[in-house]
Amino acid sequence: xxxxxxxxxxxxxxxxxxxxxxxxxxxxxxxxxxxxxxxxxxxxxxxxxxxxxxxxxxxxxxxxxxxxxxxxxxxxxxxxxxxxxxxxxxxxxxxxxxxxxxxxxxxxxxxxxxxxxxxxxxxxxxxxxxxxxxxxxxxxxx
Amino acid sequence: xxxxxxxxxxxxxxxxxxxxxxxxxxxxxxxxxxxxxxxxxxxxxxxxxxxxxxxxxxxxxxxxxxxxxxxxxxxxxxxxxxxxxxxxxxxxxxxxxxxxxxxxxxxxxxxxxxxxxxxxxxxxxxxxxxxx
Numbered sequence: 648x649x650x651x652x653x654x655x656x657x658x659x660x661x662x663x664x665x666x667x668x669x670x671x672x673x674x675x676x677x678x679x680x681x682x683x684x685x686x687x688x689x690x691x692x693x694x695x696x697x698x699x700x701x702x703x704x705x706x707x708x709x710x711x712x713x714x715x716x717x718x719x720x721x722x723x724x725x726x727x728x729x730x731x732x733x734x735x736x737x738x739x740x741x742x743x744x745x746x747x748x749x750x751x752x753x754x755x756x757x758x759x760x761x762x763x764x765x766x767x768x769x770x771x772x773x774x775x776x777x778x779x780x781x782x783x784x785x786x787x788x789x
Numbered sequence: 790x791x792x793x794x795x796x797x798x799x800x801x802x803x804x805x806x807x808x809x810x811x812x813x814x815x816x817x818x819x820x821x822x823x824x825x826x827x828x829x830x831x832x833x834x835x836x837x838x839x840x841x842x843x844x845x846x847x848x849x850x851x852x853x854x855x856x857x858x859x860x861x862x863x864x865x866x867x868x869x870x871x872x873x874x875x876x877x878x879x880x881x882x883x884x885x886x887x888x889x890x891x892x893x894x895x896x897x898x899x900x901x902x903x904x905x906x907x908x909x910x911x912x913x914x915x916x917x918x919x920x921x
Contacts (some may be wrong), residue, residue, distance in 0.1 A: 702909075702910050703912075780857065
C-alpha cells in the first residue's frame with residue numbers, strides 16, 4: 648500500500664499493474680508437484696556428488712571405500728540416501744508424466760489430477776519397496 | 790516484448806529463430822526430452838546395480854562395477870544424467886538469475902560442475918574396468 652500511495656503522489660506515474668504470482672493462487676496438487684519436480688531435480692544435481700564419491704572411492708581402494716560405507720551406514724547417511732532414493736524415483740515418475748503430457752494426452756482435469764496423484768503415491772511406495780528389497784539383499788537391517 | 794522497439798525491422802520469427810533466453814532455441818528443450826527418455830531404463834538399471842552391490846566387500850564391488858556390461862550401463866547413466874542435469878540447472882538459472890554477470894558466472898559454474906562430476910565418475914569406472 649505504501650508503494651501505491653507513494654506512486655499516487657507523483658501524479659501520472661502510478662505503479663504499473665502486475666500479474667498475479669504464486670502466492671495469489673490456491674495451492675493445487677499439479678502446481679505443488681511441478682515445484683517438487685524442480686526441487687527434486689536440483690537435489691539430484693548435487694546428489695550426483697554422492698555417486699561420484701562412491702565410484703571414486705571404489706576405484707581408490709579398500710580404505711577409501713570403507714569411509715564411504717561408514718558414512719552411508721550412519722544415521723545421517725541413511726536419511727540422505729533415503730531422500731536421494733525418493734527424489735530419484737519421484738523425478739523419474741514426474742518426468743514420465745511430463746513426457747505423457749508432451750504427447751497431449753492426460754491433460755483433462757480428472758486425468759491430470761490422477762496422473763499427478765499417481766506420481767506422489769508411486770514415488771513413496773516404490774521408495775519403500777526399493778529399501779525393503781535393499782535391506783533383504785543385505786540380509787536384514789543392521 | 791513485441792512493440793518494445795517499434796523501429797525494429799526484423800520480424801518476430803527472425804528474432805525467435807535460434808534464440809531464446811539461452812540463445813539456443815528449442816535444442817535444449819528437445820535434448821532434455823531425449824535424455825529424459827534414455828534416463829528411464831538407465832535409472833532403473835543403475836538402481837538395480839547399486840542394490841545388488843549393497844553390503845558387498847570392496848573386492849566384489851570392484852569386480853562387478855568393472856565388468857563390461859555393468860561399466861557400460863553406469864557410464865551411459867552418468868553421461869546421460871550429466872547432460873540432463875546440465876540443461877535442467879541451466880533452465881533453473883535462466884528462470885531466477887536475471888543480472889547478466891551473475892547469470893554468466895552461474896551458467897559457467899553449472900558447466901564446470903557437470904563436466905567435473907561426469908568425468909570424475911567416468912574415470913573411476915574406467916579405472917575399475919581396466920585395472921591398475
